[in-house]
Amino acid sequence: MLSRLSIRxxxxxxxxxxxxxxxxxxxxxETGAGKSILLDALSLALGARGDASLVRHGAAQGQVSAxxxxxxxxxxxxxxxxxxxxxxGDIILRRVQTADxxxxxxxxxxxxxxxxxxxxxxxxxxxHGQHDERALVDPGAHRDLLDSxxxxxxxxxxxxxxxxxxxxxxxxxxxxxxxxxxxxxEADYLRASVAELAQLDPQPGEExxxxxxxTSMMRxxxxxxxIQDAQDVLSGPQSPLPQLASLLRRLQRKAGExxxxxxxxxxxxxxxxxxxxxxxxxxxxxxxxxEFDPQRLEKAEERLFALRAASRKHNVQVxxxxxxxxxxxxxxxxxxxxxxxxxxxxxQAAAASDAYDEIAQRLSELRKGAAIGLxxxxxxxxPALKLERAEFIVxxxxxxxxxxxxxxxxxxxxxxTNPGTRAGPMMKVASGGELSRFLLALxxxxxxxxxxxxxxxxxxxxxxxxxxxxxxGQRLARLxxxxxxxxxxxxxxxxxxANTHFLISKSGGTxxxxxxxxxxxxxxxxxEIARMLAGATITEEARAAAxxxxxxxxx
Numbered sequence: 001m002l003s004r005l006s007i008r009x010x011x012x013x014x015x016x017x018x019x020x021x022x023x024x025x026x027x028x029x030e031t032g033a034g035k036s037i038l039l040d041a042l043s044l045a046l047g048a049r050g051d052a053s054l055v056r057h058g059a060a061q062g063q064v065s066a067x068x069x070x071x072x073x074x075x076x077x078x079x080x081x082x083x084x085x086x087x088x089g090d091i092i093l094r095r096v097q098t099a100d101x102x103x104x105x106x107x108x109x110x111x112x113x114x115x116x117x118x119x120x121x122x123x124x125x126x127x128h129g130q131h132d133e134r135a136l137v138d139p140g141a142h143r144d145l146l147d148s149x150x151x152x153x154x155x156x157x158x159x160x161x162x163x164x165x166x167x168x169x170x171x172x173x174x175x176x177x178x179x180x181x182x183x184x185x186e187a188d189y190l191r192a193s194v195a196e197l198a199q200l201d202p203q204p205g206e207e208x209x210x211x212x213x214x215t216s217m218m219r220x221x222x223x224x225x226x227i228q229d230a231q232d233v234l235s236g237p238q239s240p241l242p243q244l245a246s247l248l249r250r251l252q253r254k255a256g257e258x259x260x261x262x263x264x265x266x267x268x269x270x271x272x273x274x275x276x277x278x279x280x281x282x283x284x285x286x287x288x289x290x291e292f293d294p295q296r297l298e299k300a301e302e303r304l305f306a307l308r309a310a311s312r313k314h315n316v317q318v319x320x321x322x323x324x325x326x327x328x329x330x331x332x333x334x335x336x337x338x339x340x341x342x343x344x345x346x347x348q349a350a351a352a353s354d355a356y357d358e359i360a361q362r363l364s365e366l367r368k369g370a371a372i373g374l375x376x377x378x379x380x381x382x383p384a385l386k387l388e389r390a391e392f393i394v395x396x397x398x399x400x401x402x403x404x405x406x407x408x409x410x411x412x413x414x415x416x417t418n419p420g421t422r423a424g425p426m427m428k429v430a431s432g433g434e435l436s437r438f439l440l441a442l443x444x445x446x447x448x449x450x451x452x453x454x455x456x457x458x459x460x461x462x463x464x465x466x467x468x469x470x471x472x473g474q475r476l477a478r479l480x481x482x483x484x485x486x487x488x489x490x491x492x493x494x495x496x497x498a499n500t501h502f503l504i505s506k507s508g509g510t511x512x513x514x515x516x517x518x519x520x521x522x523x524x525x526x527x528e529i530a531r532m533l534a535g536a537t538i539t540e541e542a543r544a545a546a547x548x549x550x551x552x553x554x555x
Contacts, residue, residue, distance in 0.1 A: 023499030034515030047118025150370025436460035
């Protein structure tokens with residue numbers, strides 16, 4: 001509940017600290033005293049739009065702090081946890097509005113965003129008035145309110161779980177179906193490629209090995225050609241060796257005839273012949289060393305070219321061809337297994353769909369029963385609120401094909417204000433005063449189901465009096481037994497039923513006016529209620545009537 005509201009320099013309010021208690025608290029005062037300013041300040045602390053015009057004239061900034069005491073398991077505390085904000089005790093919402101239009105937000109004294117403040121504020125306080133555009137008049141909340149009234153939150157969670165299972169199953173089925181379709185389109189290519197690579201049987205490192213063999217054999221082939229030329233020169237038909245041998249023999253025969261003249265020539269030729277013989281032997285040995293099989297070179301080249309052609313075709317490195325073959329083979333296996341998996345997923349998705357449909361249909365039937373109950377409960381409240389000719393309708397439509405996490409139902413609260421008139425959405429059909437009373441009847445019907453811990457009613461008794469005002473007071477008092485209720489009222493019948501009564505008043509001269517608030521004791525309450533009954537001149541009869549109201553509604 002709201003335990004304290006502190007306001008500094010907001011419009012006519014200079015400094016104000018208000019402590020609230022449980023039950024029903026009413027705020028009364030003369031027209032123009034500042035009751036609406038008080039609610040504007042509270043709304044500012046709940047995340048409403050800021051405005052520089054809210055800052056008191058002459059002040060640099062205005063500030064509003066609202067302190068709330070709520071249980072540890074309250075949804076507002078869950079929001080704090082989700083946003084990593086400290087939560088050691090009370091929840092404190094503080095808003096600073098500067099005169100230049102800037103605004104700052106603090107949640108539990110930690111800088112925060114207006115969006116988070118608004119979310120927390122909505123969980124803590126509902127403000128209902130003739131022009132309220134949130135709370136019960138928001139069609140988006142009507143289904144949740146109906147579920148709360150019918151005690152269907154457990155069924156809604158079950159439906160949500162079934163919906164998620166169905167959605168997840170459909171998503172997995174769609175992904176797998178796309179995968180199988182893509183694989184099927186590539187199946188012929190995969191089979192041909194796997195067969196080709198299986199026949200080629202590439203091995204890791206094979207390209208490097210073949211390239212080295214090819215290079216070595218080509219080098220040997222080139223050297224062998226040069227060696228063959230050397231052999232042809234030394235041992236072929238044009239070899240100089242026979243001529244040199246013949247010349248050496250002739251010179252050796254002549255050397256004896258002329259001693260000493262040809263000895264050096266003979267010796268040199270003899271050494272040259274020996275060297276040439278040695279060279280001839282070396283060439284023959286080199287020829288034997290460089291012998292190779294041309295077919296082996298051809299085979300190595302064919303294998304290397306085949307591997308590189310496959311590499312270009314599949315746009316991978318030669319060393320990756322083996323892995324590609326295995327991957328393609330696995331994809332083919334997956335295609336066959338994928339067809340079987342597809343059938344399994346189709347059955348699972350169909351089962352999840354049927355399960356959701358069954359749960360959603362059962363939830364829809366329960367909602368129809370809850371709608372009848374809510375209609376009766378609200379209708380029972382309307383006569384006393386001078387809406388005896390009106391009708392409250394829970395308009396519910398179901399679309400089995402429109403699966404939602406919350407079920408297949410759309411829910412909206414409709415009203416018919418007079419017999420024979422067209423029914424329609426509550427916000428569009430009901431007038432301001434009628435809307436306020438419909439909202440009050442709804443809040444009484446819903447009681448503490450799905451309600452914020454603090455309800456604020458802004459002049460919902462405007463334009464009514466007597467028995468209707470008394471009926472409104474009764475219902476506000478009933479609500480206050482379950483949640484904290486604050487009501488700005490002009491009705492003495494409502495004020496008399498309060499646990500706490502605050503008087504809002506203005507003070508000051510013509511140049512400086514300030515709004516103040518004070519909690520009243522019984523005597524002051526009687527005087528204020530007498531003023532509300534009598535107007536400007538308070539008579540003894542009015543005081544007596546006020547005393548009777550207080551006595552009859554003593555709490």
